[in-house]
Amino acid sequence: MTNIIEVKKLRKEFKSYSSRQGLGGAFRDLLNRQYKIIPAVNDVSFTVKQGEMVGYIGENGAGKSTSIKMLTGILTPTSGEVLVNGMNPHKERERFAQTIGVVFGQRSQLWWDIAVQESFRLLKKVYKVSDADYNEHMDHVIKTLDIEPLLDKPVRKLSLGQRMRCELAAALIHNPPLLFLDEPTIGLDVLVKLKIRQFLKEMNEKYKTTILLTTHDLSDIEALCERVVMLDEGKVIYDGALEKLRAHWGEGKQIQFQFAEELIEEQLLFLTADLHVTWQKTDKLNVWTALVLDKEAQMSELIGRIVGAYQITDLSVTEISTEEVIRNIYEKGEALTS
Incomplete structure (x- = not known):
């Protein structure tokens, strides 16, 4: 399989200016600004093969959006090499734009005051899509995303979930081989998220669309x-299979206890001080989650102590979530190499 994205030693630096105090400092800044160089993306390297669906994750400020902007040609790298669909994104922007689709969860590519279908027609002209190709492809997209009742409505009258489905359709008008999705489900309800996920799976299976999410x-x-x-x-700390990440960092269980009365963490810690247990308060009333190693004896001991000391109204045992795995990695400041 060919690589659709190739990134080698990609780096993006920004100047961060500082201001000196007082009027005298302001005059000195006019003549000699003080600044320091901050690397937002620091020698990132990875490849993505055609047809892959890759999760691109990190905390706020990790460099995700900056690197995505370089991959889509919006920003010019300070150094390093980028090849996407066989092109340099920032040097061949017009030709390159014809080969990608982009959805930014907090920005719109649809015109605010005109009907959705008029935006689609304008984008069809921009991407030089023939009537036959447009009808064949977009009929499927519109039907699958269930946006036909929305086509004659102005974008400003759509709910967030409706607009995001239309944004996704707009990004696929020219049926690009590569789709960049930046927070595409932000703020959406569960049903809309499920619909979008199912649609992306179908696009990947039918057209081998590569997706960077x-x-x-x-x-x-x-x-x-x-x-x-x-x-x-700004650095890649893990590149590999999600299952491998979970297998290495996700050992253990989450045991969720719902207590009949309100407890504080100190009470639970006192009861389980000699066990390797981490307690977390949930958003639910009187519900605490215990993170424990996957050892039956330890789990039995923990449950026995808690049930013996407090009245429990509900209890559930689940695998450590991916969210918890990621949190553990960032807290310890390290990860596996693939």
């Missing part, structure tokens, strides 16, 4: 991606 909703990653690239402070 950036999101803070790790359930999107779990539902769609077998591989993740994880960034921290």
Whole structure:
């Protein structure tokens, strides 16, 4: 399989200016500005093969959006090499734009005051899509995303979920081989998220569309991606299979207790001080989650102590979530190499 994205030693630096105090400092700044160089992306290297669905994850400020902007030709790298669809994105922008689709969750490519279908027609002209290709492809997209009732409505009258489905359709008008998704499900309800995930799976299966997905909703990653690239402070700290990440860092169980009365953490810690247990308060009333190693004896001991000391109204045992795995990695500041 050919590589559709090739990134080697990609780096992006920004100047951060500082201001000196007082009027005298302001005059000195006019003549001699003080600044320091901050690397937002620091020698990142990875490849993505045709047809892959890759999760591109990291904390805020890790360098995700900056690197995506370089991959889409919006920003010019400070150094390094980028090849996407066989082209240099920032040097061949017009030709390159014909080969990608982009959805930014907090920005719109649809015109605010005109009907959705008019935006689609304008984009069809921009991408020079023939009537036959447009009808054949977009009939399927519109039907699958269930946006036919929305086509004659102005974008400003759509709900967030309706607009995001239309944004996704707009990004696929020219049926690009590569789709960049930056927080595509942000703020959406569960049903809309499920519809979008199912649609992306269908596009990947039918057209072998390559998808690079950036999101803070790790359930999107779990539902769609077998591989993740994880960034921290502008560097790749993990590139490999999601299952391998979970296998190495996800050992253990989450035991959720719902108590009949309100408890504080100190009470639980006192009861389990000699066990390797981490307690977390949930958003639910009187519900605490215990993270424990996957050892039956330890789990039995923990449950026995808690049940013996407090009245329990509900209890559930689950695998460590991907979200918890990622949190553990960032807290310890290290990860596997693939």
